[in-house]
Amino acid sequence: MQEELKRRLEIIAGYEKENPFGNLGIFDWAVTLLLFIALPLLIVIWGA
Amino acid sequence: MEKVRGNNKNLGVSQSAHQEEAVFGRLPILHHEREYSFKGISATGFAQAIATWCFLIGGYSAYYVGAVQGIITLIAGCAIGVTLSALSCALACNRYGLEQIDYTKACFGQRGSQIIMFFYVINQVGWTGLILVMFANAFKNASLTLGFNAGPYIVSIVTFLGIIAAYAITVRGVRMLNLFNLIVTPGLVIVCCALFYFIFKEHGWSALVSALPLTPTEDKQFNYILSFEYGLGAGFSWWPGIGFLARNTDNQRNSFYPQVLTMGFGMGVICLTGLFSALLFKTYDPTEWMLKIGGPVLGIAALLLVAIANISASSAMIYIAGLSLRHIPFLRSIKWWKLLAISCIPVMAFVFWPDYLYEKGNAFLAYNATMYAPMSGILLIDYLLLRKRKLNVSQIFESSKSGHYWFFRGFNVFAVFSMIAGQIIYLLLLNPLDPTASAPGHNMFRWFTASVPAILIPMAAYYLFARFYLVKSGYGGYAAETAPIPIKSPNI
Numbered sequence: 397m398q399e400e401l402k403r404r405l406e407i408i409a410g411y412e413k414e415n416p417f418g419n420l421g422i423f424d425w426a427v428t429l430l431l432f433i434a435l436p437l438l439i440v441i442w443g444a
Numbered sequence: 445m446e447k448v449r450g451n452n453k454n455l456g457v458s459q460s461a462h463q464e465e466a467v468f469g470r471l472p473i474l475h476h477e478r479e480y481s482f483k484g485i486s487a488t489g490f491a492q493a494i495a496t497w498c499f500l501i502g503g504y505s506a507y508y509v510g511a512v513q514g515i516i517t518l519i520a521g522c523a524i525g526v527t528l529s530a531l532s533c534a535l536a537c538n539r540y541g542l543e544q545i546d547y548t549k550a551c552f553g554q555r556g557s558q559i560i561m562f563f564y565v566i567n568q569v570g571w572t573g574l575i576l577v578m579f580a581n582a583f584k585n586a587s588l589t590l591g592f593n594a595g596p597y598i599v600s601i602v603t604f605l606g607i608i609a610a611y612a613i614t615v616r617g618v619r620m621l622n623l624f625n626l627i628v629t630p631g632l633v634i635v636c637c638a639l640f641y642f643i644f645k646e647h648g649w650s651a652l653v654s655a656l657p658l659t660p661t662e663d664k665q666f667n668y669i670l671s672f673e674y675g676l677g678a679g680f681s682w683w684p685g686i687g688f689l690a691r692n693t694d695n696q697r698n699s700f701y702p703q704v705l706t707m708g709f710g711m712g713v714i715c716l717t718g719l720f721s722a723l724l725f726k727t728y729d730p731t732e733w734m735l736k737i738g739g740p741v742l743g744i745a746a747l748l749l750v751a752i753a754n755i756s757a758s759s760a761m762i763y764i765a766g767l768s769l770r771h772i773p774f775l776r777s778i779k780w781w782k783l784l785a786i787s788c789i790p791v792m793a794f795v796f797w798p799d800y801l802y803e804k805g806n807a808f809l810a811y812n813a814t815m816y817a818p819m820s821g822i823l824l825i826d827y828l829l830l831r832k833r834k835l836n837v838s839q840i841f842e843s844s845k846s847g848h849y850w851f852f853r854g855f856n857v858f859a860v861f862s863m864i865a866g867q868i869i870y871l872l873l874l875n876p877l878d879p880t881a882s883a884p885g886h887n888m889f890r891w892f893t894a895s896v897p898a899i900l901i902p903m904a905a906y907y908l909f910a911r912f913y914l915v916k917s918g919y920g921g922y923a924a925e926t927a928p929i930p931i932k933s934p935n936i
Binding site: 400416424428443 | 516517520521531535538539540665668669696699704833834837927928931936
């Protein structure tokens with residue numbers, strides 16, 4: 397298990413450069429904040 | 445699951461075992477081992493979101509609000525709660541393939557994460573108990589409909605049998621669960637569609653809009669905000685499940701969007717079946733209103749499906765609870781069947797007090813928000829702002845005192861205190877056991893809910909503590925390199 401963990405940690409360290417998972421960009425953050433948080437909140441305030 | 449099994453054909457036995465251990469245990473999952481793309485995680489997320497507890501959540505809202513306000517508060521609450529939960533854990537668990545409790549070690553410390561694990565297990569136990577009592581009530585009401593009265597202890601007896609059945613399935617492994625889900629998910633989709641169809645065909649929108657809440661208070665604003673709080677609580681309830689899925693997903697976007705869409709917005713919509721039915725039939729209990737909507741034949745068929753679904757969901761939660769108990773050092777080497785049996789012990793409370801605990805399910809929803817709202821805020825600010833999305837994964841598995849995430853005697857006291865402060869704030873604003881009882885911050889709750897201050901205040905407090913003390917004094921590895929460091933005392 398320890399050897400396997402070590403092997404995996406080394407591979408994961410390589411992900412820092414390769415970045416195979418991508419990042420959430422500005423567009424994603426805008427969608428998240430506006431559509432998933434601000435808009436539902438505004439609708440709740442309106443509904444009150 | 446299929447993808448992992450497929451890959452195993454090309455791997456040696458030992459490698460295959462490690463891959464299984466990664467997916468179902470604590471080893472970080474590598475990129476090529478991930479099971480879910482957008483389609484896969486959306487299907488899995490939807491399968492979870494459509495679970496029978498949605499019927500209960502909608503029913504609890506029906507106590508206080510009508511159809512229109514319920515639609516707004518449940519959908520918005522679920523969406524916001526899941527968004528914040530997902531932001532706090534999905535991105536990190538996905539990037540590093542980390543198991544969720546392991547990830548919290550970077551913020552709460554090696555030992556502090558066990559506090560989170562405790563909340564995590566309570567969440568699993570609570571939902572398991574609630575849906576097993578629902579399973580027992582389904583049996584009781586179906587037998588009453590058929591003219592058979594099984595006596596006063598039937599709910600306790602069937603709940604106990606449900607625990608045994610869920611345990612037996614879990615011991616046989618995750619693949620057994622997948623087999624159940626093949627039947628349950630499509631079945632529940634059909635039940636939900638049928639419920640919407642019957643509600644609108646038999647009663648119509650005008651009857652729904654004019655249906656009064658079951659037991660509202662005189663304060664309409666309080667009723668409305670309380671229903672929103674239930675929605676938030678339902679959203680935050682997903683915190684334990686989100687990391688498990690996100691670590692198994694192929695990229696950051698797929699680890700986030702599908703969960704918000706399915707467990708957030710999707711669950712909000714499914715909760716409406718419970719809300720509408722409770723408003724029309726004046727009972728929050730799905731095992732009662734299903735018989736009223738569908739009649740004896742369709743109603744019993746639906747209840748049978750609910751019963752199977754609840755056993756399946758209970759098995760999954762016992763499984764997750766068992767996995768999380770592996771974080772406790774003395775339980776690490778115990779046999780799997782014994783560990784699962786330990787997970788089942790707290791659920792036995794539902795055998796002794798089934799009706800009381802079932803009726804207090806709304807308190808459990810609020811409990812979830814009490815626990816997970818502050819924690820989500822702290823994890824979110826720690827990972828995104830303070831650590832700038834970088835962890836040293838090797839240090840997650842380092843339990844020696846020199847490890848980055850050892851903090852103070854294994855606890856990040858600032859994170860723990862901020863979280864406790866958030867929980868106290870929540871309790872000052874809303875009494876989860878009796879929401880209508882006037883809590884000290886009752887007036888503030890009417891405007892801000894309990895979850896919103898309970899997430900924002902600890903978040904701000906922790907940011908200040910960490911930014912001006914932990915980062916500067918070198919605790920917590922905030923400015924350290926992320927390259928792997930040889931582990932002196934592994935915790936796996």
